[in-house]
Amino acid sequence: MTKEIAVLGAGSWGSVLASVLDENGSHVRLWSYNEKQVAQFNETHTNPKYIKNYTFSESITAYHDLAAAIDGVDYILFVVPTQVTRSVARQVAAILKDRNHSVNIIHASKGIEEKTYLRLSQVLSEEIDPENRQSISVLSGPSQAEDVVTHDITLVTVASDNQRAASEIQDLFMNNYFRVYTSDDVIGVEFGAALKNIIALGAGALYGLGYKDNAKAALMTRGLAEISRLGTSFGANPLTFIGLSGVGDIIVTATSTNSRNWRAGNELGRGESLEAVIKNMGMVIEGVATTRAAYELSKKRGVEMPITSAIYHVLYDGADIKETINQLMTREGRSEIG
Structure with a gap:
């Protein structure tokens, strides 16, 4: 039976996931807050700000009206920026409650909410009443949208406390170029998804400063x-972090020039200010807000995170990058494990 799916967020990842679902036979509605983007998508079937030189299927319809986008759907896939997830979820919750409708919730965003330090499944569960949601799942893994749209081989994970829902979502997305594994470790998958963006910022900064592969490997390994x-x-589960949503996602995000977090770090390493980098990017750089949230959370939790701390001080305290790297390298020696 064909499923009705609303994809909320028409950035690069949201629009490409909508395309995967459409190719697999689902009826897909793509929502954006931007009326001009919606009009352009429906008229030309393109999304050039986010995915260049690609024409989307005419069977995908874009919506600006959120209520119309989610009316009667089986699944709602959140792919909006982390820091607006709560506000969008609140609107969705009101619509679902008004229509007495229950759906399966998925999110594919990668971040931690600032100030609350909550993972996105927690944000969604707080905002959407249990009677209006059948499950909450997270889709994550090493997946640059620009590569998925060209059908490059891609492997991701769907994690949920509801394994029936995870299996159904696996079936919705899986095809001959997009392979999906299931997991019950929602915590691990969400932390891996969010925090790898911090490491990608660092990897980009190292490149911008002229450091090479040894430094990159060190950062990625200790970052993990x-x-x-x-x-x-x-x-x-510690094993989650050596899987797709852990080391896999770090590899692609910290090495790909398509990664906006890597590109942002590269510009910082070349001497650009954070304000200029954000302005030039024109898209949300998830790692910037996540760095602050993770730094503050690690302090509250009493967990040592020297790389995250160093990147935080560069981003928010104006610390000199080269001096910060020197401080990391001259820390007291210790065992690798433990």
């Missing part, structure tokens, strides 16, 4: 150790 420490302190 930090992510694992924080995630497992909340009950995540």
Whole structure:
């Protein structure tokens, strides 16, 4: 039976996931807050700000009216920026409640909410009443939208406390170029998804400063150790961090020039100010807000995260990048494990 799916967020990842679902036979509605973007998508079937030189299927319809976009759907996929997820979820919740409708919720955003330090599944569960949601799942893994749209081989994970829902979502997305694995470790998948953006910022900065592969490998490896420490302190399975949503996502995000977090870090390493980088990017750089949230959370949790701390001080305290790297390299020696 064909499923009705609303994809909320028409950025690069949201529009490409809408395309995957459409190719697999679902009826897809793509929502954006931007009326001009919606009009352009419906008229030309393109989304040039986010995905260049690609024409989307005419069977995908874009919506500006949120109520119309989610009316009667089976699934709602959130792919809006982390820091607006709560406000969009609140609007969705009111519509679902008014229409006495229950749906399966998925999110594919990657971040931690500032100030509350909540993972996005927690934000969604707070805002959408249990009677209006059948499940909440997260889709994550090493997946640059620009590569998925060309049908490059891509493997991701769907994690949920509801394994029936996870299996159904696996079937919705899986095809001969987009392979989906299931997991019950929502905590680990969400922490891996969010915190790898911090490491990508650092990797881009190293490149901008002229450092090479040895430095990049060191950052990625020790960065993964930090992510694992924080995630497992909340009950995540440590094995999740050596999987697709852990090391897999770090590899692609910290090495790909398509990664906006890597590109932002690269510009910082070349001497651009954070304000200029954000302005030039023209799109949300999830790692910037996530760095602050993760830094503050690690302090509250008592988890040592020296790389995250260093990037935080560069972003928010104006610390000199080269001096910060020197401080990291001259820390007291210790065992690698433990």
